[in-house]
Amino acid sequence: MQQIGVGLIGTGYMGKCHALAWNSVKAVFGSGPRPRLVHLGEVTAELALQKAEEFGFERATGDWREVVADPEVEVVSVTTPNQFHAEMAVAALEAGKHVWCEKPMAVSFADAERMRAAARASGRTAVLGYNYIQNPAIRHIEALLRQGAIGEVNHVRLEMDEDFMADPDVLFYWKSEASSGYGALDDFGVHPLSLITTLLGPVERVMANMSKPYPDRPLRDGGRRTVETYDIASVLIELAGGASGVIALSRTAWGRKGRIAVQIFGARGTIVYDQERLNEVQLYSTGDAPAEQGFRTILTGGLHPPYDRFVPAPGHGLGFNDLKIIECHELLKAIEGKPARIIDFEAGLEIERTVHAMARSHHEGRWVTVASQ
Amino acid sequence: MQQIGVGLIGTGYMGKCHALAWNSVKAVFGSGPRPRLVHLGEVTAELALQKAEEFGFERATGDWREVVADPEVEVVSVTTPNQFHAEMAVAALEAGKHVWCEKPMAVSFADAERMRAAARASGRTAVLGYNYIQNPAIRHIEALLRQGAIGEVNHVRLEMDEDFMADPDVLFYWKSEASSGYGALDDFGVHPLSLITTLLGPVERVMANMSKPYPDRPLRDGGRRTVETYDIASVLIELAGGASGVIALSRTAWGRKGRIAVQIFGARGTIVYDQERLNEVQLYSTGDAPAEQGFRTILTGGLHPPYDRFVPAPGHGLGFNDLKIIECHELLKAIEGKPARIIDFEAGLEIERTVHAMARSHHEGRWVTVASQ
């Protein structure tokens, strides 16, 4: 395969991120097919045209179904708001396209199940946009865990915090509507869960508490409206592997801009990571001489693949968008039938299942076993 | 009052810490009575004599009751293992002495209640050794909260971690016996609770999960014994003031030596603190210009009393023992009937109540209201 035809639906935050990845992946990795940017869909033909020109797509449309139907499109990036994921991804899969869909899968568990079913039926590659697992730092953490660098893991803590809802004067918008989901739990919680799934395996049971820092928010035209979602969630977890843990989520955490703080405690050491310093891994190892034990700040570099595909010099730093390029490369490998580091619709559904179990545990005030969801 | 007669029972970790405080408090603060180190009690007369010579006490005894009975002793430091606190503190109070007792109050809630009753009956000053609240950094955090620097608090997270039990090869000893308490929950949990109580007010309800990283530990003479306490505890909390939160505790967290990590989120900012860097406060304020907002690392100094009593130059750093000197000074103020920053047996009992409610919530798998304990 020399080329692969790409369709893109949506050109917002994640749409642009996909477009950048499609533009760069071949030059970065030097191998695999060259993406041919064929067809871009947006809500209006005008916007589609403008973005196609910016992103380098050949064709543009105001009707996303034309992207899906385009015979030259082989893989479709779905980057629209969450409520549209199911419809578009299913349509693309049914049209025989591979799908690269942003997370979370869908608002309802039923929709997520429908997407999984479509993926199974199609035999196509269906991948979710869990970019953080692609970070060479996270990959190295996985390698450390696999090689037993910190012994058996017995406790984990994950925090994911941003502050885009922290201002009580942020206007009421769709993220505060119940129709958008639970709040921080699904908006954010899926990311820590993607890391737990990748690094530590499945979650066994959960006990969540969700809270609303602000009971209502101002409306654009005056007045206030009651907030229906929970901007904060805290969850006790137990992993199938035996470790206990905590997941803490907030989109009202002033000062946190892209924090995903991970602490993994084992019988022989500890690993710490923070997404706001995405090129650093902290490792404490009891293998060090006792008087010299301490957390090491490891700067990622050539010894932490695929960092070297971006820069030969260590410690020079990858950025957020680079993680999407790696994800794109893994997607292409999966399409080619090669082993790939992805969260596909199968694995993604398990993340959704865990999120919904958490929500139930909150409402019922008791532990919920994930498998029972 | 020019002088005050001091008795000390116990000369281990905390006993020495008290002795150092008694030796220094007058020179540091320049005001208040001069402690006269009268009588020191230890388990043997020999050890008592040796420690009296080291710490500068006039008399020594192998029978702690002699310390309590000594007419020249006006205040007694109780720094023995937790199971002896109740008996000694009650005896001292009944003998008309003021009491400075190390935390936690007692192993059982009934004992703690008995201590509170004795304090009430005696009319004496009875103070617990919650030294972390004395840190000028913590005092400044309190001042910031009082003046509304971060607006109304809506979420908190506290972690307390050390690693002295982290090695699975640590021998089974009394800390792994059920008779010593629950484990991390009471051994550690009382410290974060002293901070919450001081900074944010009472806890309303709790939901805990405790776990054992190692099911058994080696015995000195071979063989292994089942661990009866929980080295790890994670707790969902809700404060009476409305904020939600998490407390996470571990004494098996490799690499953490004296971590008490505090995150307090408000409507207009965030405060972050870590005891391992006890001279630093992190403040994020939305009062800063938007493009210059960020966490500030404030080094404590002369503007953060009573730092200036130790060093006139800012950022030169107080140490762990200095916090005990401040606590000693507050104790003396309380004895003199002045307003003082202390956690007395009344406040201490509420901390104990909260801990026991947490333990119950773990065993019953549901939320427990603290007041119901």
Place this chain on the structure above:
Amino acid sequence: MQQIGVGLIGTGYMGKCHALAWNSVKAVFGSGPRPRLVHLGEVTAELALQKAEEFGFERATGDWREVVADPEVEVVSVTTPNQFHAEMAVAALEAGKHVWCEKPMAVSFADAERMRAAARASGRTAVLGYNYIQNPAIRHIEALLRQGAIGEVNHVRLEMDEDFMADPDVLFYWKSEASSGYGALDDFGVHPLSLITTLLGPVERVMANMSKPYPDRPLRDGGRRTVETYDIASVLIELAGGASGVIALSRTAWGRKGRIAVQIFGARGTIVYDQERLNEVQLYSTGDAPAEQGFRTILTGGLHPPYDRFVPAPGHGLGFNDLKIIECHELLKAIEGKPARIIDFEAGLEIERTVHAMARSHHEGRWVTVASQ
């Protein structure tokens, strides 16, 4: 201008970095001409062909002069080893092409002067690859300085350290040969100088000390050879604006991977930056309330252009390669005759002049005025 024809000479570390920038710049910025990747030159036709396929160039050649001569090429990236810069850049300029040449300009000052002359004569845009000045963090530092956020600057310290030569067992290679230049001084020193020039203006006089941590290095085939360059350089400086300062450079600094540590002290505050955490700016301002003064860690985001062209969410992080994309965008603006943030051959020559003055000060053991060079 809808498109611009691009030629690339060299495909190593910086060649790939240019190629990635050319591939992404239009999608990132959405404005300006779309680069058309026309012609790629490498030392062999084979390698050129392979890299053209990877990077997306239409034509490939083993003779760089064909790139320069190609009528469809309008701008040429020169990313070959330093000793070839002058010949290639001059040839490209004489052929009427714009030039984007990696730093440093040339090994000898005479060559650098020749390049500057060719740029002047051609009337074309000639830009050097000083990517670090493009970082939104550095731009924000410049904005802060311009608006007087820290008052008049009176002292600066810059360190640039890596460790790729730190191992005494690194084989002798061209970087240890005198023909490659002075060592850390020109290999590294130009970067801090690009920051000083951009942020603080010209250097008035200098006093350098260069040193060799290892007198000789092993040869591949056995034996050892005397090192001719200085892996370490330390320089006292005085700026035309009146501030004093220090520049410290090392390519044998174990553990430093991409450190460019900047400290700028002013009458009302301090700014601190470290390239290893390239998305963070530290600001200490006396405008803050006295008891809350501290270094703020500002995470770059949408308020620090052009960060927002990459990611809408703050604190998610740009990477090293992103800085080159910004540089590419500035280059295109310059070519279009718009105001642009670049270091052109005029400004670049002043950096070279300063470096050579430093070398002279070392050899003569006295202060050297830069203008006298």
Place this chain on the structure above:
Amino acid sequence: MQQIGVGLIGTGYMGKCHALAWNSVKAVFGSGPRPRLVHLGEVTAELALQKAEEFGFERATGDWREVVADPEVEVVSVTTPNQFHAEMAVAALEAGKHVWCEKPMAVSFADAERMRAAARASGRTAVLGYNYIQNPAIRHIEALLRQGAIGEVNHVRLEMDEDFMADPDVLFYWKSEASSGYGALDDFGVHPLSLITTLLGPVERVMANMSKPYPDRPLRDGGRRTVETYDIASVLIELAGGASGVIALSRTAWGRKGRIAVQIFGARGTIVYDQERLNEVQLYSTGDAPAEQGFRTILTGGLHPPYDRFVPAPGHGLGFNDLKIIECHELLKAIEGKPARIIDFEAGLEIERTVHAMARSHHEGRWVTVASQ
């Protein structure tokens, strides 16, 4: 020796620090003589009396000569302003007392030589107050260097910065008068030199640049006066052992409160330290597995003597005053004729010699060999 009679002259910043050390040293270390606080001298009898009461001294005087003459005084702490050190220290030595004198020795080199001569003639112990070398962290750095943990040292950088003169509106006072010395160079420079001397051996040659951030300062009663000292100094150095280095000093560095930043680069690793985090050592070792190399943050604890004399638990933190207690203990060991970690008047004179060589190099604009001073 069961007791040792102590005299104290001066009760300011350092006087109190000495008093605290004398009060605590026996209780902390448990060994050595018990200090008996005999006689305290201040500028007035009244102040002396007040401070004697606070610090626990038996007698007080407004005439420091009475302290020196007191037959019950065996060791005299000299903590007065620098210009009085020589007279008092010499008088005390001539009276047969041991002397603990604050740094720097004296304003003039001649005075410092006179002090050294008096110490030699007296045969008494004469120690300078270089407390930073007493930090368990610094001791551990020394141990690491001795055991070759980072191989042969080839480069060092030391910065010492505070901001008590950073405000241009700080009134003109004696620190801006030439009679007080050079400025940052002697006021501060002696501390980094005490560390270099202890850790790395003597300085061979120096090349300094001193600068004045503010040409004049306001007078209390209006008007302004020209500043005669240099608040900033930067120095190139070469050590006798062969390493090159930089010392940078400022007392106008906004935001720096007690920074002494040390970077020591060797053939196999790097050690980094910052006094503002005085309980942490950073170590980068090439002995670590390549993919896990990084700077370790080692928190001092029981493995770093004499930390354990203060707190048994690691990472709980010593403070600035604790370093003086260690120094006091070393002084007592020296008095008892035991090996001790001190900078005596011999070693102190070499530090003074180096400082004066630096000043000369500034004025002469050339390198100065220290031994030639």
